[in-house]
Amino acid sequence: MNGKILVVLLVAGGILSCGRARTGNATITAQADPVSPIRAELTRLYDQNTAAFLRWDFAGVMALRAPDFHSITPDGTVRDRAAMEQYIQGVMNGVKKWNAITFAIDSLRVAGDTAFAIVTQHLDRMALRPDNQVHHVETWVTQREAWVRHGSRWLLWRVDQLRDQRRLVDGQPG
Numbered sequence: 001m002n003g004k005i006l007v008v009l010l011v012a013g014g015i016l017s018c019g020r021a022r023t024g025n026a027t028i029t030a031q032a033d034p035v036s037p038i039r040a041e042l043t044r045l046y047d048q049n050t051a052a053f054l055r056w057d058f059a060g061v062m063a064l065r066a067p068d069f070h071s072i073t074p075d076g077t078v079r080d081r082a083a084m085e086q087y088i089q090g091v092m093n094g095v096k097k098w099n100a101i102t103f104a105i106d107s108l109r110v111a112g113d114t115a116f117a118i119v120t121q122h123l124d125r126m127a128l129r130p131d132n133q134v135h136h137v138e139t140w141v142t143q144r145e146a147w148v149r150h151g152s153r154w155l156l157w158r159v160d161q162l163r164d165q166r167r168l169v170d171g172q173p174g
């Protein structure tokens with residue numbers, strides 16, 4: 001008897017996962033999650049972004065950004081693409097060794113051709129500091145990142161709502 005119930009459950013699960021099942025007079029339609037393929041694509045793009053940083057490939061990093069890419073800092077300052085290019089190049093120039101770069105999509109909402117990802121970022125590196133010495137630097141931030149569709153590609157358009165920022169230099173807040 002238990003084996004028959006298991007077979008029925010597996011078959012029913014297979015039918016539902018295929019899209020439609022008829023139960024009595026009601027039709028159940030399994031709806032595909034429209035955000036899942038976009039999440040998968042953005043995850044792939046975050047992997048490309050990470051790989052470009054690990055190669056110190058500035059052009060590769062910027063190729064993932066929209067022409068009007070910009071950020072809004074916690075104090076409300078808008079950094080346009082040119083300012084962000086300088087900022088990213090400065091970060092890359094200061095890093096002597098990457099230990100780890102991680103991006104995690106905490107949540108994702110899609111509205112038309114714009115995807116809003118809440119992302120947690122952790123950068124772990126050996127970097128030149130103002131004392132002209134190389135130190136172990138780790139930073140964390142949670143931020144909203146808006147991606148826009150340009151043709152068939154998603155490009156990072158805006159970074160804002162930065163929060164939970166933390167920095168350790170040689171294991172000490174800094």
